[in-house]
Amino acid sequence: MSSFISRLLKSPLASKRLVSQLTQRGERKLGALLRELGLQRVLGALGIKEFVGVANRGIATTPVSNKQLTDDLELATGIFKRELMLRKAGCTDPWSMKKPMKRGAGRENDPxxxxxxxxxxxxxxxxxxxxxxxxxxxxxxxxxxxxxxxxxxxxxxxxx
The missing domain is CATH 2.60.11.10 (Cytochrome c oxidase, subunit Vb)
Known part of the structure; x- marks a missing residue:
C-alpha cells in the first residue's frame, strides 16, 4: 500500500470508501497532486468529498415552489397592453371581430x-x-x- 493511502487511513476523517474510490480511480493522479502540494493533512479539513472527483459533485438547485409568474399586464407593451386593459374593463371584443359586418342598404344616399x-x-x-x-x-x-x-x-x- 502506498504511503498516501496509509496516511489517509491514519487520519481521523478518512474513510474506507474514500480509500477505495482513490484506488479505483487511480491513486496516481490525485495522490501525486496532493503529495506535490503537501495537502494530505488539509484534505480532511476541507472535506474529503471535494477532492474525490467530478462524479461526486453536488448539484445546486433553487426552489421554484415559492416563486410566482408576473402578471401579463406588467409585461405587455403598446397596443397589446391597451387591449388587455380594455378586456379588464369589460370590453370582450375591442376590435369588433367576433361577428362580421353585414351590408346595409348600400344605396348612394344611404351607404x-x-x-x-x-x-x-x-x-x-x-x-x-x-x-x-x-x-x-x-x-x-x-x-x-x-x-x-x-x-x-x-x-x-x-x-x-
Missing part, C-alpha cells in the same frame, strides 16, 4: 358605414353570385362604389 379610426381602410365586398371578395380602398369623406353597385363610406370611431 353602408364601415367603422375606422384612420383616414382610409381596405374593405372587401362579397358580391352576389361570386364567392370571392372584391377588395377596395375606402378614403375618408366620399362614398365608394363596388362593382356590384353597393356603396360604402367610412364612419369615424375612436382608436383603441
Amino acid at each position: 353602408t358605414e364601415v367603422p375606422s379610426a384612420f383616414d382610409g381602410r381596405i374593405v372587401g365586398c362579397i358580391c352576389l353570385g361570386d364567392r370571392s371578395a372584391k377588395w377596395m380602398w375606402l378614403e375618408k369623406g366620399a362614398p365608394k362604389r363596388c362593382e356590384c353597385g353597393h356603396y360604402f363610406v367610412l364612419k369615424n370611431v375612436p382608436a383603441v
